[in-house]
Amino acid sequence: MADDEDPNDDDNGQNPNQQQQHSIDIWIESQNLLKNSEILQHEHVYLNGYSTLVFVGSQFGGKSSIINRFIDPTTKSLSLDKYDETIGLEYRYLCRRIDSLFDDRQRSKQQQQQQMNETISLENNEKICNIWELGYELLFIDLLKFAINLETIQNITLIIVIDLTQPNKMSILLEQIIKWIRKYLQSLLATNDDQFEQQLRQLALKRSIYYRNDQDQDNQDDRPKNPLLIPVTIIGSKYDEYQNMDPEIKKQITRYLRLVSYELGGQLLYHSCRSETLTKRINQAFESLAFDRLTFDLNERSKPSISTNIAKPVLLPFGYDTLAKIGVESKSSESVMDQAKKQFEQIFPQKILEQSYQSTIDDDIDPRFDPNFAEPEIDKILEYKYMLLDK
Numbered sequence: 001m002a003d004d005e006d007p008n009d010d011d012n013g014q015n016p017n018q019q020q021q022h023s024i025d026i027w028i029e030s031q032n033l034l035k036n037s038e039i040l041q042h043e044h045v046y047l048n049g050y051s052t053l054v055f056v057g058s059q060f061g062g063k064s065s066i067i068n069r070f071i072d073p074t075t076k077s078l079s080l081d082k083y084d085e086t087i088g089l090e091y092r093y094l095c096r097r098i099d100s101l102f103d104d105r106q107r108s109k110q111q112q113q114q115q116m117n118e119t120i121s122l123e124n125n126e127k128i129c130n131i132w133e134l135g136y137e138l139l140f141i142d143l144l145k146f147a148i149n150l151e152t153i154q155n156i157t158l159i160i161v162i163d164l165t166q167p168n169k170m171s172i173l174l175e176q177i178i179k180w181i182r183k184y185l186q187s188l189l190a191t192n193d194d195q196f197e198q199q200l201r202q203l204a205l206k207r208s209i210y211y212r213n214d215q216d217q218d219n220q221d222d223r224p225k226n227p228l229l230i231p232v233t234i235i236g237s238k239y240d241e242y243q244n245m246d247p248e249i250k251k252q253i254t255r256y257l258r259l260v261s262y263e264l265g266g267q268l269l270y271h272s273c274r275s276e277t278l279t280k281r282i283n284q285a286f287e288s289l290a291f292d293r294l295t296f297d298l299n300e301r302s303k304p305s306i307s308t309n310i311a312k313p314v315l316l317p318f319g320y321d322t323l324a325k326i327g328v329e330s331k332s333s334e335s336v337m338d339q340a341k342k343q344f345e346q347i348f349p350q351k352i353l354e355q356s357y358q359s360t361i362d363d364d365i366d367p368r369f370d371p372n373f374a375e376p377e378i379d380k381i382l383e384y385k386y387m388l389l390d391k
Contacts, residue, residue, distance in 0.1 A: 049126065051290045052152045054144065055133045056177055057161035058169065060085075062237040063133050065273040066161065067092060070286050071131070073279070086135030089143040094129045096291050129290035137173060138353060141180055148184065148230075150192060153200070157231040157289045164242035164270065167253055167348040171341055174260055176353070178228070185229055200229040206296040207231060208265030210319030211304050222322045227265030231294070231318070233285065234261050239272040239313055250310045255326060256344045258314075262321045263337050270313040278313055281305075 055063045064086055069075050071094050132147040134140060148156060160177060162170055189197045208227040234257060236242070242250065261268040269285060271278045288294070296318070307315040308325070323329070328336050 050128050050130060052130045052147060052156040053159055053290060054147050054156060055159045055161060058163035058166060059137050061161045061163040062273050063161045067131055067133060069273060069279050070283050073283060086133050088135055088140050089146060090133045092131045096127050127291055138176055157233060159233045159235060161235045161237050163238055164236045164253060165238050168351050171344050172350040172353060204229050204265055207318050210296050211317045212319055222324060224263050224265050232264045232266030234266055234268045236270040239270045240274050252347055254310050254314055256340055258321055258326045259337060259340045267318045268314055268316040
């Protein structure tokens, strides 16, 4: 028997108290890592590696051209007319490698005190931007449920492409898109807890006043009453044709689109696929939406590019506009929108969209002659087969 052995020592010659202290340190460290992981997941959801851009809007408004020039900026404008029309909901994606670095300045004061010298570094972080495009305006709008869900809602952006040369479809199209999105988001969030919806609402409010000056920031009366819970970018397309329209028409169109963007807490950009300058501008906006961290904290703002002149392409970033800047004097944005819509539709009577979405289910309609489902190659084969049957 070894009488000189210390009974407090284990087989490894370590004191149990030291082992216990060491195990406690590991536990605390694991808890700290878990907290950091949760912070990154909830406050910087883009680190999950995915973002989503959902394109909707005018038929033949240039959505496919805009997307393709974002995915491949080297695409020449001369080849834009070669794109096939989008049918239903189409999917594409864009991948980026991002070197991300987050330091203690992006955490709460309490976390800074606990981990003063800690730095979280993610190098060569690969992020994928999912891109969905809805064709035929509202005909297949229910398909958006595949793109917008609880897994994507925290890092999704709705992009509404509006043909500036068709004001007679502008108001009704925007109204119905926004109505569907609001209703769907409400039903989607009804299955989740109220805290999650409140977080989205707080972020929407921050976004709706993001680029205002200090004086406008404090004006509680001139804020959107019900901004959309997800970021919205309105793109006025075909600016190359729109710029030659009557100045009074352009003034009314721009005023209305600014009010819609204001109400949604979104941003507004005019664009032409035939302009390299405007394409670069809009691609920069997409890059930010797809691959940047969008917390909309005021201390992270950079000096924005702004253009409100109707003689030039309009560019209004998130939260810049106010009713006063648009030229509207009112305390209620909701009543302003109602009045603006009535005034706009008096000048530009709206077409009934359902007429262009006439269903082929009707027995009186032959699918071969329905322009909503035109497929030239298939139609030629069908025509040939019907000709043989007639013989």
